[in-house]
Amino acid sequence: MKVLLSWLKEFAPDIEGDPIELGEKLSSLGLAVESMSIIGEELDGVVVGKVLNLRQHPNAERIQLVDVDIGDGAPTQICCGAFNMSIGDLIPVATVGTTLPGGIEIAQRELRGELSNGMCCSASEIGMGEDNEGIMIIPDPDMVLKTGTPLQKALGIESDILWDLEVNANRPDAMSVAGVARDLAAELEISFAFPKIDVEEDKESTKSKVSVHIEDGSLCGRFLTRVVKEISVGPSPQWLQNRLVHLGMRPINNVVDISNYVMLELGQPNHTYDMAKVTGSTLGIRRAGNGELITTLDGVERELTDIDGVITDADDQPIGIAGIMGGESTEISETTKDIIIEVAWWDPPSISRTVKRLNLMSEASMRFRRGADFGENMERAINRVAALLEECGGISTSGIEESKGDLPDRSPILVRPEKINSLLGTDLTVDTMKSHLSSIGFEITRKKKNLNVIVPTWRWDTQSETDVAEEIARIHGYENIARTVPRGAQAGKLSQYQKDRRLVRDVLVGAGLDETMPMPFLAPGDLKLAGLSEEAISLSNPLVHEESLLRTSLLPGQMKLIAYNQSHRIDGLKFFEIGHVFLPPGKGDLLPDEREYLSVALVGEEAPAAVKVLNLLGNALALPNLQLKEQHVEGLHPRRSSSVTVAGKEHGIVGEIDPRTLQKFGISGRVAWIELDLGRLLNGPHGKRKYTKVSKYPTSDIDLAFDVPENVRSAEIEGCLRKAGGRFLKDLQLFDSFKPQSLGEKRRNLAYRLRFQSSETTLNDNEIRDLRQKCIDEVQKKTRAKIRE
C-alpha cells in the first residue's frame, strides 16, 4: 500500500517530522516501509514543450526530429524515438542540464549528424507512473498552459513524500490512506479526523431509482447504493490523476478514477454501474448457480459455482461477481449518463474462496478478503464518491438505499489485563491499555478487574483476547518490552540418531567425500534411466516437468550431478548425500513411506572401494555383523553388487552402478556405490563396544595364499580362516589378489596375512603350525580354494 504524506495530512494535519523518522514509526507499527521517495523536486528542468513540427531523421529510420517550443517561441530540435505525438501537442521536455529521476543526465548530443537539445519524456521517465509507451501528452482542456512552464507546476504536483508500505493480511484497515493516518496519529499522539463530506442531494430519492434484495445474508452483510445522474464521462481532474499515479493506478476516466480514489483513501472498494445498462431497478445478491456464466470487466467469460456470490439485475442475470469484479455488460463508458454506486460488505471467507478458485486477485477482492470496514465508513465512502462525482457535474439522488444481511458479531471481548501482561511480559496499567486501545478506535468499558473491548468495524481480524494483546503491544511498542530469557529446566541435546548422523558425515568427510544436496525432484523417465522401478509419487503442481516426481532413490539425482561435474571436467568426484526419499504410502496410510537414505558415489572406482567405505562406517558405528549378500540389485552392475545386512536385517546395497545406467546418464568410468536406509540402520542395533584386554604376549604372523576358483568369494575363505583361527586369530588381512597366467582366466590367487596371539601365554612353533594347518584344512574342506605352497 502506497501513501502520500499530503494525503495522510488530510486526516491527521499535525503529522510533522523527518520523513525517515516517520518511516521508522510506520515500521514499528507493523507497516514496514519497503521504499520511500520524494516527489516533485526531482522534476526541476523538465518543462512544458509544444510540438511545432515533426520531421523524419534523414539518416535514421526509427528516429524523428521534433521541433519544440520550450518557452522562447523558437523551435528547439530534439531527436526522439517515439512517434505518438502530433503537431500542437504539449509534451514534457527535459532541457539540457537536467537530471531525470532515473538518473539520466540530459546533455546536447549529436545523433547521426543531427543535434538533439534535450529529451521528450514518457510518463515513466519522469516518475509519473509506469507508462513508457510513447511520449506523455499533457492534457490542457482549458488551453491555459504556457510553454516553458515547469512541468511540476503545469501538472499541479506538490512536493510530497511517498511511502510504499508492506501491509499484513490482518490489517484490512491499513489498506487505505485514512487507516494508515489513524495508526500514525495514535503513534504520534496527535488528532485524527475524517474531513466532512457534503453531498448536495437532488429531490429525487435514491429509493425511487434502485432497490436491493439480499437473498443470501451469509454472503453480504450490508449493501449500500446511491445514484448519480447526468454525469459526463471524461478525464478526471489532474490532482486526482496525480495521486492515483503516485499510488500506482492508471487513470482511466472520472467515474472509474473516483471509484479507485475513494477505495485508496477510505479502504472501501466500491463499484459503479451504468444505470442504463442495468435491467430493471432491483439488484439482487445471491450465490451463483453451478455453471452460471458471466463476462467480467476484463473481457473474460467466467464459469461460476455455488461458492461464488453474484449481483444480479431484475431478470436475475449476474451483472458482477461479488467482491471480485464487475460485469462487462454494465461497464461505464463514454456515453454513460446515470450511474449506480455500490458500496458493500462481503463475507471474507466467501471472497477468499472465489479469489482462489478463479485465481483472480483485484484491488477490491484483496480488501474484501481481509475484511473491509462494515461500519459508517461505508456511508462515508459512498458519499465521498457521490461528492466527487458532483464536482464532475453529476447530480446525486437523495438518501442512501441500504439492504442488510449478516454482519460480524460485535459483542465485547473480555480482556484480562493480567493475562495481557503475562503474555507480553509487561507491567502495563489498565489505564495505559485503555489509552492505547482507544487511540486506534477500540471502545472499552471496565468490568471489575477486566475490560470489555468492542472492536472497531474496520478490524474484522481482531476476534480474541490475544488479538487485542497484539494491538496493545503494537501501540506500546515492541521495542519497549523488556527482554528476558526463559529458564528451560532441561539440558539441551541432540538425539542419539542426530549424533550418529553427524558421525557418519564426519567419517565420510574424513575419508575425502564431499557432501551434496540436490533437490529431491526427478523428471519422469529418470528412474527408468537408472534401471529402477518407475513407481513414484508425482507433484500436482510442479514448477517444471523435469521436477515433477518425488525421488524413491538417491541414485538418479546423484547420476545427474556426477554427469554435470564430469561435463565440467572435474576429477576425483567422491560424493555422499543424506536425504529423504519418498516411497508409496503403506496400506491405509495417507502420507508416503518417507525415509532418510545415505548414498556414497565414488567415481572412477570399482565396487571394493565402496565396500571399504562401508566397512569404515561399520567400524565407526560399530555395526554388528555387517555382511554382504551377493545378489543382483536393481540399478547396480549384475555381477558387482550385494545387499548389505546388519545383524541379519537388510539395510541397503553396495557395488557398482550398472554400466548401462552410466552410459545413459553420460558418465564415463566406473562408479562405486552405496545406498543405505540410514534411518533404519541407525535405529537398529549398533554402537555397542566392549573392552578387550590388550595381550602382552608375542605375536606370530603367517601368510597363506590360496588358488581360488571364480565363484568362491573372499568372504567365504575369510570366514573359514576366522573359524579355524578362533580366539588366537587377532588380525586377518587380505594383502594380495592377482591372476597368474598359469591359473587361467577364471582363477585368482588370494593371499592373507594372519596374526596369532594368545592372551594367556606365548604360542610355540608347534601350536602355530597346528593353527596354520587347521586354517588350510578348513578352507579346503568348506570351499573349492586350494592352498598354494
Next chain:
Amino acid sequence: MIDLSKLPKDAEEASLAASTVDELVKVQNQFLGKKSELVAAKKALGSIPESERATAGKEINEIRVSIESVIDKRRVEIEDTEWETYFLNDVADLTEVLNPITRGHLHLITQARDQLEDVFVGMGFTVAEGPEVETAWYNFEALNIPDWHPARGNFDTIFVDLGEEEEVMLRSHTSPVQIRTMEEQRPPIYIVAPGRTFRTDSADATHLPAFNQIEGLVIDKGITMGDLAGTIDSFVQAFFGEEVKSRLRPSYFPFTEPSAEFDISRPDGSWLELGGCGMVHPNVLKNCGIDPEEWQGFAFGFGIDRLVSMRYQLDDIRELVLNDARFLRQF
C-alpha cells in the same frame, strides 16, 4: 722407562690422519689398546721404586685422559663430517607433493544447520525433525490457517498426488514439526526444528523451490513476549557476534499472536529482516490439546539458505543445489 710425554702429540697427529671412525678405532687401539705403550708402561709400574710409583701412575693416567680426549674430539669431528656427507645426499623438495591427502567437505547448509543446532542446544533446546511431505492438517489447519485463509495463498504450496485434492503437500514451512511435537510431548517444550521446505518459487538467483528453514518452539508456564525477544537476542549474539543487535517489528502470521518480524543490525546501522516469530496462537495450542490458560509459548523461524547466502555473499543461491564440486570444495 719409556718417554710417554710425546704420546698425546703422536695420538693427535694419528687421529687427525684418520678420516673414518674405523681408522680412528685403529688409532685408539694403537695408543690405548692392550698392546699400546701406555698399557705396557702401566704394567711396568710394579717394577719401579715405590716412592716414584704414585707420581709415575698419575702421569700415565693424565696421558691416557689426554689421549682419550684427543680421540673423542676427533670422533665427533669425523661423525659430524659423515652426517654432513649423509645430509648432502638426503635431500627432499618439500614443495614437491604428489598425491595430496584431501578431506571431504560438508555442504554449506549442513555446516550452518549444525552451527545453529549447536547454539540452540547450548540454550537448552532439543532438535526435532519431521516428514517433508505433510497433510493439510499439519501444514495449515492445526496452525490456524483454515482453507479460505488469505495467508494460504502466500505459501505457494507444492501439492502431491495423494489423498483428496490439496490434502497432501510438500511442507511449505517447518511449522508442522511444532504440531507433531506438541501432539507427542507434553510441555515444557524447548525445540528447534531444522529441515527442508518447499514452495512453488521458480529457481532464480534468490529463490529455490526447495530450501531450508529452522523453527523454534518454546511452551512452558509463564512464557512471555519478553522471553521471545530475549531468546532471539541471545541467539543472534551467539550466532552472529556480540555486537549484533536484534529488534522485533509487528507482523502477522496466523499461528502466532502477537506476531513479529525480527531484524538484525548491520555494521552500517541499518536493519536486515531475518525471520518471523510470535507468541503461539491459543488456537494452535488447543489444536494440540494444550490448555492456553495453563501454558504459553513462542515460536520463531527463518531461512538457512538465506543465512548462508548472506554469510558467504553468494551471488546466486542456486549454487546450493547445483552441487558443482568446485563450489562444494571451497568451504
